[in-house]
Amino acid sequence: MTEIALRLHHVAKTFGRGKKQVQALKNLDLEVQAGQVYGFLGPNGAGKTTTIRILLDLIRPTRGQAAIYGRDPRRDHGVLGQVGAIVEGAAFYPFLSGRRNLEVLARTGGAYDRGRIDSLLEQVGLAERAGQYVRGYSTGMKQRLGLAAALLSDPDLLILDEPTNGLDPAGIQEMRVFIRDLVDRHGKTVFLSSHILSEIEQVCDRVAIINQGALVREGAVADLLAGSAELRVEAAPLAHAAEVLAARWPVQPNGQSITVRADRAAIPEVVRALVAAEVDVFQVVSQRQTLEDYFLSVTQSPEANHA
Amino acid sequence: MLDVQRHANLFRAEWQKIAGHRWATGLLIWIFPMGALGILAIMLLVALLAPPDIQRNFGLASVNGSVDWTEIMLGAWNIPNEMFGRIILIAFTAVIFAGEYQWGTWKNLLPRRRRVPLIVNKFVTLGAFVVVAFGAASLIAGLGMFLPVKIAGGQYGPPLAEALQSDFVRNFAVQAATTFTATIIAAVYAALGAMLTHSILGSIMIGIGLMILELFSMGIFALLGSLFGHPEIVGLYQLMPSYNLSNVASLITHQPSVNPPFLLNYVAPNSLELSVLILFVWVFGLMTLTVLLFRRQDVTF
């Protein structure tokens, strides 16, 4: 039985009052086991950052509880000592150098270790620019400094809100390797929100997808994508083909082709049906659905909007 | 032991951060010792170059030829009680408290430390800056004036032993302590403003607004008194911080009472103990209010 690193229980959050009221989270339940990379997905305004702020005790939930290693950060602030975080774009004192910013944060946490700061700056690739004012940092440099800040206290759980925001392709690649390494070799847990779905697909063990403040899907990446294969069919006349296939499979017209929700095994069946209806078949290709397709299908379906 | 070190680290973090904001500290806190240095430089020029009557205008050679350094040292501590000094210190407080909102850095700090020590530490750091700045200004002026006065041929007295025997030490301590308390009260106004407005300028505006309100409080109470036909309402003024601060100072240094005769028609002056108690309640009441406001706040910036 593995440890639960992070849990949300019936968490709801409403901002503002009266007419200006915004329900950012509605009854969110989530459980993240230790020792994995957990992806947290959702369109803009879905409530990802709000969730992360609640976990870090930056805002108080209107209802429900958050727990980190079984302890509520509201009542038991000490548990946040085991957490490192980047929240919504790293922000630092612009009038201090990168190193001085880390020093101030380390001291705020109660301890200062110069050697650790040096090695973290090295790791995130800022060693050479660490003496410069953050005012002059690029977006990606600030994000790297944010990662260093999150790692200052050698946390067991990392909560990263869009960590690759502003990073260059090499930086993104490094971040991916770095995160996997933290989990696979150092036994840490990473909770990671992102928009870049290919990223999540490559790095995460499990994902949760939220939309409009509510959980839409949750599961291992492999499971979510399994059994959701598609066929892309090019045929003429297209409209007639769609009509024929729609009788047996879910079909979606897609410009020059139609997309059919069926797996590879169904191809002969599809072709037979089309030929029988005197439709000319040019191509039938099996496509594995990407997380992106899956994400779009669950966050845009009317069912998701009800949840 | 470990805990002491944690607190010391927290204090150093705040000090490093604020001191690193060069132009804000330069304009808002180091300006006081630097001003003392500037005045000293002018005095030296005058002592070296100006004719005697001008030197006298600058207070270098008084009629009986003696300049009192104890007054100079006390005088430096009086700057925060002047309107302008007070406003500058309010602005400094605003940078310390509202800056975190403006730079979006609360989110970095809060997971690392509980909110109460973070806020209390800001007050401690502010106090430390004030003591260092005005202590330095007082020393620079008090010691430094020796030179121009001597050059101008005046006496710089009284001798140290004599000063120590007289009331100087006590007066200095009282002056420093009351000024410090007054500064902290103005600072808490600004800190409250920071919690409410989340902006440096807003914090300054609220700080100055509350300060002005307090300044006029006697007039306001008197007005209310005459409106409701209960002139004794004006006695409420004795609950205000500024009244009690000057009351404490005058009681300890045996100087004439600060109680306006108008006020004495209705109420007896506060005793020393009562005044100290009232000040205590103000300082801790307002600090607690600041902490409470901050504890309940959603940090979404």
Add this chain to the structure above:
Amino acid sequence: MNAIGHLLCAEWQKTTGNRWAVGTLIGLFPIMAVVILILTTLVALGGSPEAMARMGIASGGQVAYWPDYFLFAWAIPSTPIGRWLLIAFTAVAFAGEYQWGTWKNLAARRTRASLVAAKFVTLSLLIVASFTLMSLILGFGMLLPVSIAGGTYGPALDGPLLADFAGRYLGQAGLAFASALVAAGYAALAAIVTRAILGSVLIGIGAFLLEEGLAVPLGLLGTLFHRPEIVALIQLTPSYNLQNLLAWARTGGGHTFPPLDLYAQPNSPELSIVILLVWIAGLIGLTLYSFHRQDILN
């Protein structure tokens, strides 16, 4: 609406949309007028005669002089607090764009000169609107407490009085406007240079203090170099000329003080006006110029 109209309209919406800043820094003046009115009305209703006298309410057949109440608002921009508020307001309008990182959105759409000009025009409009409102509220409003208290709100209006009052009113308002523009000029320039609201406020206020305390270093320099007439340079500063114009309007003579009176005649009103105009144009021009050359980084 033409392009300039749109620009001004956008600037107006943006400035007044910052409720908080407009409310405390510029809306404060008409609000203060209303508060004063309410207070005096309360006193007129229930206060003792001394309280009424202290609030300036004429009771029992005395005369309250209404032109004073109309003019009161326009005296504010020349007081330190009024000036500081105007500086802070200008600082928000100019330095706010740096702080919010919004210059980059604007600078791509318009020439920089027109952006800065639009800001100055909007500020001027807001300032005039605010003080006019305050003046009208107080001027007309005071009729209420004064008549409740049984006083007379006089003098009765006639042609010559009206002409005289109109002249004084315009003069006072013009002076207030000039004073406000100088303050705004300092603050705007400081905003461009420091790129921060607080920096702009501090430097704006500092410039005024420096200007008003200038007599001391000038006097000192004069004695050091045995050229005491140097102190007369003070007659080139905006503060001096504003005070000078006020003095001319009040007493018919210029503004001077020892030891300045030993070395120079007060400026004539015309000269003062010219000097003020040069300052205002200079500050605004310098603001435009610095902004024009500036890299917009955030």
